[in-house]
Amino acid sequence: MLDVVIVGAGPVGLFMGLLLLQRGHRVRILERRSDRSTRSRAIGIHPPALAELSRAGVAAQLVASGVHIRRGIAYSRGRRVAELPFSGDPAVPFILAVPQAVTEKVLETAVMEVDPQAIIRGTDVREVLDNFRSVRVMANSGSKLHQFTARLAIAADGAHSSIRQGLLPHLAPKSYPDSYIMGDFADDTGHGSDAVLYLEPEGIVESFPLPGGVRRWVVRLGEPDRGTTAAGLAELVGSRTGEVLDAASNSMVSAFEVSSRLAKRMIHGRVILLGDAAHEISPIGGQGMNLGWLDAAALAPIMDASLKGDDVGRRLREFEKLRRSAAVRASRQAGLNMALGRPLPPQFMTTRNKLFAAALELPAVAGLVERRFTMR
Template sequence: MTDVVIVGAGPVGLFMGVLLLQQGHQVRILERRSSRSNRSRAIGIHPPALAELARAGVADHLIAAGVRINRGVAYSQRRRVAELGFDGDARYPYILAVPQTVTEETLELAVHDLDVGAIVRGAHVREVAEERGSVRTVANCLGGVQEFRSQLVVAADGAHSAIRRHYLPGLQARGYPDCYIMGDFPDATGHGSDAVLYLEPAGIVESFPLPQGLRRWVVRLGSPEKNPTADKLADLVLARTGEVLHVPGNSMLSAFEVRSRLAQLMVHGRVVLLGDAAHEISPIGGQGMNLGWLDAAALAPIIDASFRGADVGPDLADFEKSRRKAARRASRQAGLNMALGRPLPPYVMSVRNAAFAMALDMPAISGLVERRFTMR
């Protein structure tokens, strides 16, 4: 009997494992992939999540490996529109940019330091069922079918969660008229550690610094890109911003559509949905991974208290309420971020941008916007 089985060894599942192992609990983290992914999608770590990572003792390495984004700067039609500082948090006055591959490696090493056998790779979970006060998890593993029994199961298996589909089969996704293509290229912009938004009539272009002299570019499209290439992305960036990308240096490329899905219940008996499995939101704004980490930080002490015999019913009710509220807020913010990047006629764009700049000149409004962008 294991205390907790965690399904999914992405950033959220690994962090959940670290927290529970540090509290002395037996954990198994089941991961479908046989090795870590080398694709770097999520890159932004916001101050509240960074504080939780620091509390768990894993922030220092990430901070050393990342780029501190102290401000965002907006341009439109080759002109500077406005800027926004990310210095509202006294301890972490920045958003940290770290490739997801580095984040997962850091968290996996932290798990190994606590229990070298905690992560079970090549485990494709096919059944989760409560039986006589425990949960039976059946997975197809590299050596054949394997059964795990635990007091609890935490489903951190992402936006395509099979466990969520089992418990919430009718939960529908909401689609958006926004599609994106993104990629990482050598940085020759001169923008240093600034995040840059190009608010252009044809649609937004976003640009974020990364370690090792790289910069991520994200371009809004009106329809899905079925065959993304570095050349296509570079052509779009050039046409909208005038920036020239070094195509041979491209190191990551992806195209994606946007949807959201918010579960009304995260706790299902002895099974808890966490992160994207519970609330899938738009990646524009970089909140999803952070939202999952904050879920884990809120859930870990409740699990610990329950194993120590405490009545955690009220705590679980508060957890459901607070995390659903946080997910709704993050989803609304992501929706606003996408709306900001949609195409507009040049004149309308100019008027909108002028109003945007005037608003950010007001400390009360700029402070509110900063708190929303940094998830404080």
């Protein structure tokens, strides 16, 4: 019998698996995809999560591979509005920008170094059965049905978690009136390692540096995207910000709408919901992946104690309470970020921006905003 089966080999599932393997437990990580994704997807690693990755021994390669974003700058209609340094944590005075494909590769390599058999790809989990003394995980691999038996199971299968759907079928998502399109282009802006927000009357444009001379652009749309191309996205960015993007240099275009879903309970007998499976929040602000890593870091020592026979009921209840509180806080911050980016008539935009800039001149306010953006 295995100690733990983890469903999902994304960043959160891999990190959770690594932490448990490092503690000497028998773990299998089941992943529906046959190969790792090569798309950049989530890119921001915040200081608290980076500290946990460091404790697990996987931060150094990510820090060396990524861009260190040390400040954010806001513009509006060609004028600089405000600046916010991310220097509140002296040990990590930056947000690290790394494509998710790189992050997953680093984590997978670390997992395989501990146990080359830990990750099983091409395995689609169909059912998780809690038998009170163990958990049976039924999965398809091609035409074959496989069964894995473990003492505990973790659902790290993302925002569309089938395991969460089975446990909490009536947990409906909350929708928001926000849609976005994003893409990665060669960076000829001259903004270097700065994150840039363009607070425009038509809606926000966000811009983040990536390794290799690439920059991520995120544009708020007035309605769900209807198939915008790289050229169309470049034109949108140009019309709002004046920045000229080379459409031929584009390496990714993706549109998304926003919803959130917060489970009241993460612990369901011997099955635990983790990361986006437990709390889906808006990608605006880039906190979801980090939230999942912090879930895993808090859970790993409790699971370790449980697997060794300790009574961890009180610790699990405290874990659930604290991690839900963190998810609520992150969801509210994401909501504020989206509100900041919604369209405003030019005269209201000007007034709002002046108030925003004046507030950031106050050290107490700037410190609070910095802590919220960096998840400290």
